[in-house]
Amino acid sequence: MVIHLMGPSKTYNLRPCERCGFKPQAGIFKTCLDCFLDGHSLYRYEYDVSYLKLVFKRSGSCSIRDCRPVNQVVETTYRLLED
Ligand SMILES: [Zn+2]
Incomplete structure (x- = not known):
């Protein structure tokens, strides 16, 4: 599962996802990886590079x-999700 900020989707399928129940809309959501990627590839953002x-x-x-430390990132993310 991924907690993320979701912008407006370009997906025209508005049925809820069978895996996580997510229905494409803008906001902060906890979804499966497929909904997070929305047809795009997964990239890893790198911190502390030269x-x-x-x-x-x-x-x-x-x-x-x-x-930030992982526990802070997760805590902040859950707080934003709940708000
Ligand atoms: Zn999903």
Whole structure:
């Protein structure tokens, strides 16, 4: 399962997902991986990369900043989901 911010979907199938029950709409949701990907590929965002790597990587794929600890990220994500 993935908790994520969902923008407007380009999917025209408005039936709820058989795996997670998600019906495409904008907002913060907990969905299965297929709903999260919405037909796109999975990419791994990298944190704490060198400035040189940042310059040569595709825009929006990495940051020179550190990531918050995993427990903080999960806690924040669940709080946003519940709000
Ligand atoms: Zn789903």
